[in-house]
Amino acid sequence: MKKLMATLSLMVFAVVITGCSSTKGGNAKNLITSTEWELSSINGSAINTADYDRGIPDATFGTDGRVNGGNGCNRYGGTYTLEDNGKLTLGQMMSTKMFCPGTGEGTFMKALHEANMVKVQKDKLVLLNGTKEVLVFVPKKTN
Template structure:
């Protein structure tokens, strides 16, 4: 019976470790399962005077397509994931004239994103270890 005890604990450890690593290897299913609403930008809460058209959002679609709302204008582009890294290309954007600087700050910050952390209830976009933006699932 003693010989089986280490084997039992070893199997439990492998099962738990395997489940956790599987989640971190495939963030795509968590990304595409939600539309994401911006909750912070450059470590600060949102100033709604900068986003008069509404809260910016991102949607990660099939085949590496990206769609979003920047606070005034909509955009449609691409994204790609490699390991914990992400590349975002907002692509084409509508051209409405909008007051405030929030939209431009949002788009320029998207260009700096190189890494991500994603869970069911939060998406964090980073530049290395620096948090640039955080998002929560969008409530429709």
């Protein structure tokens, strides 16, 4: 009985440790679709909230292969595919066309279009262009 309990404990520990590690692809789609994401940094720099008149950019990845959110000024949406190796392909994005001063919206959308890989870590979604981080998201705060 002690041997069985020790084995079960070891298995549970292994599952917990595996669940806390980072992942590319595979289970990444389940992880990115279970959370609404809010932008934390762009091109390696923390965001300046003053650059986004209508809120911090966000992203919601649906299980249906659609992504949508706010880019700091307008709403955007499009399609995505995520392969098991973490390769991300974003389709054509559509956006509303309200005017907002500043360059935050354009910088965000350019970085989004450059993303071609996904890395999911505990409480962090990283979109990369190759190995370069272009967008880092954290779970969106609820009001």
